[in-house]
Amino acid sequence: MSHYKKRLALLLLLLIGFVLVSCGQPATPQTVEKVVTQVVEKVVTQVVEKEVTQVVEKEVTTIVEVQVEPTAGPFLERARTDGLRVGFVQEKPFGYVDDQGNCTGIDIEVTREAAKRLGINEIICVHLAWEGLIPGLLASRIDVIPVGMAIRPERCEVVQFTDPYQAQGIAALVLKENPKNIHGFQDFVDNPNLKLGASIGxxxxxxxxxxxxxxxxxxxxxxxxxxxIDDIVAGRIDAGMYTAPFVNRYIQEQGPDSALERATPFDSPSYFNTGHGFRKDDPEFVQLWNNTLLEMKRDGTIAKIAGEFGYTDADLLGEDAKVENCCSGDNWQNRACLPK
Structure with missing residues (x-):
């Protein structure tokens, strides 16, 4: 505040000296300095308080604008009226826009069916970067994250997940008929003649x-x-290791004439268990949605949809997969988040 003092002191000095003399007090340098300081501090305080008030008012307005809930109101009724906004990343087979411009994928279609059963007739696909999914959900740009997001304890702190319905494990791509009988990494330990390939990193x-x-x-x-893939076909290696969804997509796109197949069963040492993620402001709706997914597990709807995208029963989870197991402890990388 020293710049205010410098600017005001000179202007006030003569006035204060005049006031002191008029009041019968000797206008000594010490007296003048004391009065100048008191007056300047009072004036500066008023100026600063005014500026701080203006800044605070401006910041409060900004915060309110950011925090305004654009989807306020009962969630289910609003979704039935305005549609359900679904965040996705352009990645097969989870969620993507196909050649005809349609939003589809296993998670999109599961979401579409669950929404339909709850009387929500429209889903609106919102394309976001992967790192923008959770921020977009929390900022109410989207209503649900259905696409391939592993349920992990740290994510559970800010997102309300449903029970998982699929487990994305590691899968092996091998020659048709699996001539080397490969069903896990342990086979490469036991047989020193086997070779595998995977992407660097x-x-x-x-x-x-x-x-x-x-x-x-x-x-x-x-x-x-x-x-x-080229080296598997050429016989230079015996298997390629990928996430199961990649292998599913490859097999589906290659069709029945493919020289390769997915090795089944395959003992994956790690799994990503995925469900649907919502905000935490309407737990009753999330429970209703979760019950709908459970119903779709029981009546075979999820399995039917998954099959259309190249999934097998090995990629899907049953009723024993519970979100609370994924959100607590160290088992989130195990299949169904259960202890091994």
């Missing part, structure tokens, strides 16, 4: 080398996924 390659101690000359890193 992928968790599948890290698991092979660090968890199962398969040497680098038999757990080979590739810069491009297509190179892995």
């Amino acid at each position: 992928a968790s599948e390659l890290t698991i092979a080398r660090e968890q199962f101690h398969i040497p680098e000359d038999r757990a080979i890193g590739y810069s491009e996924q297509v190179q892995v």
Whole structure:
């Protein structure tokens, strides 16, 4: 506040001196300095208080604008009237826009069916970057995250998830008929003649080398996924390790004439259990939605939809998969978030 003092002191000095003399007090330098300080502090305080008030009022207005709930009101009734806004990332087979411009994918279609059963006749697909899904949900830009998001304890702190209905494990792509009888990473430990391939930096390659101690000359890193596939077909390696949804998508797109298939069963050492994520402001609606998904598990609807996108029963979860198991403890990477 010293700049206010400098500007005001000179203007007030003569006036104060005049006042002191008029009051019969000697206008000594000490007296003048004391009075100047008191007057200036009072004036500066008033000026600063006014400016702070203006700043605070401005900030409060900004915060209110940010925090205004654009989807206020009973959630179910609003969704029935205005539609359900679904966040997705353009990634097959979870959620994507197809060649005809339609929003589809396993999670989109499961969401569409659940919404229909609750009287919500329209879903509105909102394309976001992966890192924007949770912020978009919390800011009410979208109403639900259905697409391939693993239920993890730290995410459960801000998102209300449903029970998971699919488990995205690691899958192996092998030659038709699986001639080397590959059903897990342990097969590469037991048979020193087997080789696998995976993308450089992928968790599948890290698991092979660090968890199962398969040497680098038999757990080979590739810069491009297509190179892995080419080497399987050529017989240079025996399997390619990917997430199960990638393998599902590849098999589906290649059709019945594909030279490769998914090795089943396959013992995946890690799983990502996924369901649907909502805000925490309407737990009754989330429970209603969760009950609808449970109904769809029981009547086979989820399995039917999943099959259309290349999923098998091994990728789906039953009624024993509970969200509370995924949100607490260290079991979130286990299938169905259950202890091994």
